[in-house]
Structures are given as structure tokens and as C-alpha cells.
Amino acid sequence: MATAATSSNMPVLAALTTLLLLAVSSCHASPYYPLELGYYRYKSPQAESIVKAVMEKAIGENPGNGAAVIRMLFHDCFGCDASVLLDPTPFSPTPEKLSPPNNPSLRGFEVIDAIKHALEAACPGIVSCADIIAFAARDASFFLSAGKVGHFDMPAGRRDGTFSNASEPLKFLVPPTSNLTTLVASFAAKGMSPEDLVVLSGAHTVGRSHCSSFVSDRLDVPSDINAGPAGFLKRRCPAKPTKEDDGGAGCCDAE
Numbered sequence: 277m278a279t280a281a282t283s284s285n286m287p288v289l290a291a292l293t294t295l296l297l298l299a300v301s302s303c304h305a306s307p308y309y310p311l312e313l314g315y316y317r318y319k320s321p322q323a324e325s326i327v328k329a330v331m332e333k334a335i336g337e338n339p340g341n342g343a344a345v346i347r348m349l350f351h352d353c354f355g356c357d358a359s360v361l362l363d364p365t366p367f368s369p370t371p372e373k374l375s376p377p378n379n380p381s382l383r384g385f386e387v388i389d390a391i392k393h394a395l396e397a398a399c400p401g402i403v404s405c406a407d408i409i410a411f412a413a414r415d416a417s418f419f420l421s422a423g424k425v426g427h428f429d430m431p432a433g434r435r436d437g438t439f440s441n442a443s444e445p446l447k448f449l450v451p452p453t454s455n456l457t458t459l460v461a462s463f464a465a466k467g468m469s470p471e472d473l474v475v476l477s478g479a480h481t482v483g484r485s486h487c488s489s490f491v492s493d494r495l496d497v498p499s500d501i502n503a504g505p506a507g508f509l510k511r512r513c514p515a516k517p518t519k520e521d522d523g524g525a526g527c528c529d530a531e
């Protein structure tokens with residue numbers, strides 16, 4: 277996998293803040309229940325600080341954990357019900373987790389598990405996994421930016437889904453080969469503007485990508501990518517990545 281460095285550049289940090297706020301507002305769009313600031317203040321007052329402490333440790337061990345949960349919020353928040361976390365069950369045999377936009381590239385599941393574990397010890401059965409993903413992504417922006425993206429309030433009260441279908445992400449998460457028209461249309465379908473698309477795309481300042489996600493149509497063709505980053509990526513990625521050399525053990529963001 278190619279690894280992108282974490283940037284401390286301010287416009288990008290501003291974009292990261294905005295994208296999280298936009299992700300919050302897309303969660304607000306649920307017609308089923310209102311989200312609320314301080315939702316856990318009586319039932320589990322320490323909930324948000326527990327999430328933050330686990331995220332601090334996880335990002336300290338590997339900054340890629342922060343990128344992972346930011347992407348997870350996006351991939352979950354065309355529903356915001358944590359259905360992206362569900363493993364196959366007889367009731368839900370082909371969940372979103374196995375869908376091409378998520379499998380094998382979505383990661384960070386063990387970070388969410390660690391947070392859930394800590395929360396269950398403190399206040400069993402109270403904090404939804406959907407809220408955990410949202411809090412964790414918010415905290416990731418704080419730690420990845422070394423506090424330059426300040427702590428901001430995150431409304432909560434999301435309910436966890438019990439059913440997950442691999443076909444759902446394919447409807448809303450367009451592939452990296454998409455052209456601008458498709459990208460704009462996919463965001464418009466969720467009530468987001470082209471400006472939202474541009475700002476949210478700033479999230480790609482952090483994290484990593486499998487080579488196969490961009491080599492064939494962006495790197496191994498004439499392109500206007502700056503020579504420096506293009507050269508870096510060409511050294512990391514074979515021209516025709518196979519399953520074996522597309523990433524895997526030994527390659528991580530903490531390098």
C-alpha cells in the first residue's frame with residue numbers, strides 16, 4: 277500500500293474540521309430520531325472522554341488508526357447506524373463489510389472494538405457503536421492535527437442497525453475511477469454540493485491507499501500529478517499491482 281504522510285498544513289486542517297462537521301450534518305439528516313449534544317451526560321458522563329483516551333493511544337501507536345476511523349465515519353454515514361461493523365450472520369449473510377468499497381480496504385475495526393470494550397466496562401449497553409464511530413472520527417481530527425483542529429461538540433443518539441447489506445455501499449460510495457460528474461452526482465444524491473465534495477475530499481490528506489485504487493487510471497497514464505508525489509508513489513507501487521503486491525503485512529502508516 278502507498279502511505280500518505282499526515283500534514284500539519286492549516287488549510288488542510290480546516291478542511292478536515294469542515295468534513296467532520298459535514299459528516300455530522302449528514303447524520304443529522306436521519307428522519308427517525310433527532311441527535312442531541314451531550315446525549316450521554318446522564319447515562320454515561322465519561323463516555324466521550326473514554327473514546328478520546330482510547331483514540332489517543334491508538335493514534336500514538338499508529339497514526340493510520342486516525343485515518344481509518346475518519347474514513348469509517350464516511351462509509352457508515354450514508355446510514356450512520358454502525359452497520360458497516362457487522363460481521364456476516366445467518367440474518368445478514370453478506371454485510372456491508374464485505375462490499376468492494378469496504379473489503380479489503382476499510383480498517384480500524386479493532387480500534388472501535390477497543391473503545392466499545394472500554395465503554396462496556398464503564399457503562400454497559402449504553403453507548404451505540406454508531407456514536408462511537410462519530411466521536412472517534414472527531415477525536416482523530418484533534419490528535420492527527422496535534423490539537424490544531426480543536427475539540428468540537430458532536431451530537432449523538434444514533435441507533436445501531438441490526439441488518440447490513442453489501443449492496444448498500446455500492447449505491448452510495450462511488451469507485452475511485454469515477455469522473456467528476458459521477459462524484460458530484462453521488463454527493464448530490466445525499467444533499468451535498470460540489471463544494472462539500474471538494475472539502476470532504478480533503479480527508480485524503482491523511483491515510484493510505486492500496487496501489488490498485490489509483491495506479492491504472494491515475495498513475496500509470498499521462499497525468500498532471502506533481503512530479504514529486506507521483507515519483508514517490510511510483511516507487512511504492514508496481515505498474516500492475518496484483519493481490520500479492522498491493523499491500524499487506526509489513527506496510528503500515530507508522531513506518
Ligand code: HEM
Binds near residue numbers: 344
Ligand atoms: C468523493 C468520493 C471518495 C472516493 C472515490 C474515495 C476513495 C477512496 C479510496 C479509493 C481510498 C483508498 C482505499 C484503499 O485502497 O485502501 C480512500 C481512502 C480514504 N478516504 Fe476516501 N473517498 C472518497 C471520499 C472520502 C470522504 C468524504 C472521506 C472523509 C470524510 C474520505 C476519507 C478517506 C480516508 C481518511 C482514507 C484513508 C483511509 C486509511 O488510511 O485507511 N474519503 N478513499
